């Protein structure tokens with residue numbers, strides 16, 4: 001099998017290799033990465049819906065196996081029953097009602113961004129559009145002051161880099177971010193607001209307040225999870241629209257279809273390419289026996305192109321696809337907490353962008369970030385026109 005899960009270069013164009021995996025060895029052992037690669041949609045769903053047999057606590061990143069779990073205080077690494085207790089604390093912040101009241105602010109930010117874009121000139125859509133919106137929104141939700149947002153972006157980017165490789169720079173960034181959040185938490189203890197950090201400080205799990213380490217873990221997770229992911233959906237989604245001008249034109253004429261289109265862009269781009277689980281007992285995935293302690297990688301990118309779930313148009317973009325049971329936000333116990341927020345931000349951003357600029361053309365090769373976790377563009381040169 002020409003599959004190299006530990007090599008960031010493999011992810012540049014993995015689709016043919018994934019198709020072979022799905023057809024020939026849907027649960028395949030990667031000896032180099034020491035992990036079972038799960039490539040079919042049905043198997044990814046089955047593992048995701050069974051947290052008792054496939055736990056998160058022993059690692060969710062491909063690299064967690066080698067270096068140990070670094071983020072034990074993140075909700076993503078918790079297993080039942082603690083997992084739901086912690087998730088409940090922040091759930092209200094992501095409730096659909098809350099998102100409805102947040103939408104005007106997101107629209108205002110999106111409008112400001114679109115107002116600043118040049119017409120008929122090459123510019124980098126990642127830097128000007130995809131980076132600022134999610135960053136400003138999550139900073140608003142956490143109650144982070146505007147002046148600190150540049151540092152915030154740097155820290156968040158370096159933490160994503162650390163998912164692929166530890167460097168001195170990204171370790172220093174993690175430390176700086178911890179110190180920054182520790183100071184914000186200290187300040188909010190004295191002066192609570194209606195931001196998410198204040199909610200977490202005052203929240204209780206079984207009558208107990210969260211510890212300092214748990215608070216810090218939560219803040220880091222929300223920042224990292226809420227930032228780069230949505231950025232990649234906006235940048236990868238824009239690229240997909242530019243590469244499918246007929247569908248783009250149809251969408252511009254029918255912007256009410258945006259919610260459905262955003263989900264298809266999620267399937268197409270799959271911003272988070274995989275997460276892992278560990279088998280807690282001897283068991284099976286599909287027809288394959290796996291042993292207690294084995295690491296199992298859920299290949300969302302492959303599952304989202306599985307012909308068995310999406311039919312013979314699985315490898316085509318169809319912005320009107322319905323139903324669309326993609327696993328871009330995962331599935332089951334750990335289904336993305338920010339899914340509705342990410343959908344809303346992306347919908348509002350494209351709504352503002354396409355009203356103003358119905359034509360998007362690529363103006364050079366997109367530049368991909370080397371990563372084994374994120375399908376991320378570092379640069380996307382485009383020209384917009386009306």
Ligand code: HEM
Nearest residue numbers: 075076225226229230233329330331334335336337338342
């Ligand atoms: C397009 C944007 C996004 C994508 C593609 C994405 C993807 C994912 C995926 C694949 C998972 C794991 C699901 C699983 O293991 O079953 C996840 C979990 C999570 N996401 Fe997102 N996410 C996005 C945006 C956000 C946003 C905006 C936030 C918050 C501000 C967020 C917060 C989280 C959290 C806290 C978890 C852990 C949930 C848990 O363990 O219970 N995500 N996300």
